[in-house]
Amino acid sequence: MTDGDDATDRTPSETRRATPGGGVRPTADDIEPAAPEEFGLVQAWWGGGKGKTTAALGMAFRAAGHGYRVHLLQFMKGGADSVESVRGEYNAIAAVPGISYENTGHYGWHGMLDGSDEDEHLAKARGALARAEELVAAAGDADLTAPLDSDGDPEAGVHLLVLDEILYAADQGLIDEADVLDLIDSKPADLELVLTGSHSEPTYLLDAADLVTEVRKVKHPFDEGVRARKGTEY
Template identity: 35%
Template sequence: MEKGYIQVYTGNGKGKTTASLGLSVRAAGAGFKVLIAQFMKQGDYSEIKALERFSDLITVRQFGAGGWVKGKPSDKEKAQAREGYALLKEALTTGEYDVVVAEEGNLAVKYGLITLEEMLGLMEMKPEGTELIITGRYAHEEVMKKADLVSEIQPVKHYFADQGVKARVGIEK
């Protein structure tokens, strides 16, 4: 890729992860190598199964302890996030990947799993030819300021909040 940018997908609406996954599939279709580092996630999500079909071009790694952080992060959650941060740093330093996704990176900053300075450092070290995608609610103002593209996804109507519908396999998980 000649020129890569920094994209941030944030907001309270549904679709941040979906957007980053769609971009990842599109990039793989163009022959780009993609790394998706999922903070705060651990489990057998449907997208993981689907992306295994593109394993020659898309690498997915999860760095969660099996559930969302509630309150102060546990030592296990912190250790998982440190591994995710180290992988992202390595991926951006080596230039092995054309597209690097820090999935739920904004939440990792919000909950102190990685520092704001570390996230800004990742953004700074991004090679010219690499696209960096950062997803998750609560994007810090400094992250948004440094990004080239920010999409804020807001709910207008959502069956989860409005009707109590749980996450469905193949649609939300």
């Protein structure tokens, strides 16, 4: 069959063989350092529904599973009285090569009248922004077209950087929307950048981001007074 053949003339077996996987059932392989061929986009996940961080973590683990270097920087998740101090995702990250995390958030939640220090929220968010700028600059100094050390510091470069809750920090006025846009503008071409957070649409990102997804709530057990559950929310 030639490249010019109509795909509709293929048998099911031929169609499967023409896919990137060649029709072979997926299996798990050992993780070895590798470099992505098509990274470099900007993704934004926002909305009032559950799943923004979960989606970002799913991509992070998927990328790490291919041997790419991944780092998660969390802006607004310093802890709360509804969750334990140990997070399931942190335990999983520690067990998987090539993915690391850091949490720069202040205890509590900004604007929720939970007794936490609002000035400290501001300071922590601005510190997280400075850290994000540092990590993006470091990625610019690295060769992202080559494999990176799975155990290397994120300052040595990462292929995928997740900035969790950065959009919420901007929505709350802890950092400026312009700061987020400047961060995107400074991103090296091969760095995949994932931004999450905010219940309000980040319209300022519509031209700057390649993918914008709204996670909409239809129903949530929180509305019935169910608190965060171990293994689903943390």
